[in-house]
Amino acid sequence: MKCYICAEQGKDTDAVAICIVCGMGLCMNHAIREEEELWEGGYPFPSKKVSKTLPRILCPACYEAIKKE
Amino acid sequence: MVSLLKRSAAEFIGTMLLVFFGAGAAAMTLMLVEGEETPNTFNIGIGLLGGLGDWLAIGLAFGITVMAVIYTFGRVSGAHINPAVSVALWAKGLFPSTDMVAYVVAQLFGALAGSLAFAFSVGPEAVLVGGLGATAPFTGITVWEALLAEIIGTFLLMLVIMGAAVDEKATPGFAGIAIGLTVAGIITTIGNISGASINPARSFGPMIADLVLGGPNVVGVYWIYIVGPIAGAMIAAFLYSWIVKED
Numbered sequence: 001m002k003c004y005i006c007a008e009q010g011k012d013t014d015a016v017a018i019c020i021v022c023g024m025g026l027c028m029n030h031a032i033r034e035e036e037e038l039w040e041g042g043y044p045f046p047s048k049k050v051s052k053t054l055p056r057i058l059c060p061a062c063y064e065a066i067k068k069e
Numbered sequence: 070m071v072s073l074l075k076r077s078a079a080e081f082i083g084t085m086l087l088v089f090f091g092a093g094a095a096a097m098t099l100m101l102v103e104g105e106e107t108p109n110t111f112n113i114g115i116g117l118l119g120g121l122g123d124w125l126a127i128g129l130a131f132g133i134t135v136m137a138v139i140y141t142f143g144r145v146s147g148a149h150i151n152p153a154v155s156v157a158l159w160a161k162g163l164f165p166s167t168d169m170v171a172y173v174v175a176q177l178f179g180a181l182a183g184s185l186a187f188a189f190s191v192g193p194e195a196v197l198v199g200g201l202g203a204t205a206p207f208t209g210i211t212v213w214e215a216l217l218a219e220i221i222g223t224f225l226l227m228l229v230i231m232g233a234a235v236d237e238k239a240t241p242g243f244a245g246i247a248i249g250l251t252v253a254g255i256i257t258t259i260g261n262i263s264g265a266s267i268n269p270a271r272s273f274g275p276m277i278a279d280l281v282l283g284g285p286n287v288v289g290v291y292w293i294y295i296v297g298p299i300a301g302a303m304i305a306a307f308l309y310s311w312i313v314k315e316d
């Protein structure tokens with residue numbers, strides 16, 4: 001697969017990742033990798049933040065759209 | 070997880086709200102019927118307006134507050150707002166000892182704050198007529214009958230907490246509604262037996278506030294509301310684990 005954004009710009013770059021929301025192929029420059037916090041527990045116990053995080057890969061458009069304020 | 074201080078603050082606030090709205094509703098019912106003749110001594114006035122509907126209304130005041138606190142502080146402190154729940158989870162090895170002690174202290178002081186806040190919101194009649202919603206066995210009910218009612222009432226409460234919340238297979242998100250309505254149902258039936266405390270803190274707040282502000286003295290029967298709820302909650306917690314464990 002090729003990077004969708006690079007292809008739009010007329011470049012031919014191999015994709016290294018896929019946006020989990022829209023499925024767009026992404027090159028290293030266009031993939032945004034973020035760590036999601038993980039919580040365990042909850043009522044009737046206090047919920048705890050787990051030391052591990054969950055990686056999430058997004059394209060720049062989806063990242064902008066769902067970015068927390 | 071937030072600090073034990075903040076979690077204890079959540080327990081304090083939650084129990085304060087429970088006693089203000091729940092025990093407050095019982096006191097308010099007695100104030101509404103003050104001076105009215107009751108048909109028998111078993112009817113102290115709660116039931117004069119709408120029969121068991123009076124107890125349903127009081128039960129819902131408790132239950133809706135329980136639901137509100139669970140959805141608000143459930144993920145913060147666990148929203149026990151009841152020493153019987155904290156002790157039963159601790160006895161099952163699901164809750165640390167230091168946290169349990171801090172929660173119980175916060176719940177007791179929160180309940181006292183809720184009773185004082187209700188008294189200051191309503192005035193002396195809340196204490197003299199309403200007794201701040203303090204719990205004692207009703208006329209013709211022995212302490213042993215009241216104790217059994219408290220054991221069975223808290224047994225149901227804790228059984229639902231186990232099945233709807235502690236059990237990892239429980240449907241997420243429904244515990245608050247289920248537990249709130251369960252509390253309302255328990256109070257509807259056992260309200261006129263033992264006062265339907267099912268919570269040592271809920272009885273502690275009005276009892277101490279009544280002593281301070283010149284209301285009825287119910288200290289002699291307070292043991293019922295320690296022993297009954299804790300026993301009922303412990304039986305439910307251990308029985309539930311045994312029942313769901315695959316052979």
Ligand SMILES: [Zn+2]
Pocket residue numbers: 019020021022023024058059060061062063
């Ligand atoms: Zn995307």
Ligand SMILES: [Zn+2]
Pocket residue numbers: 003004005006013026027028029030
């Ligand atoms: Zn690219």
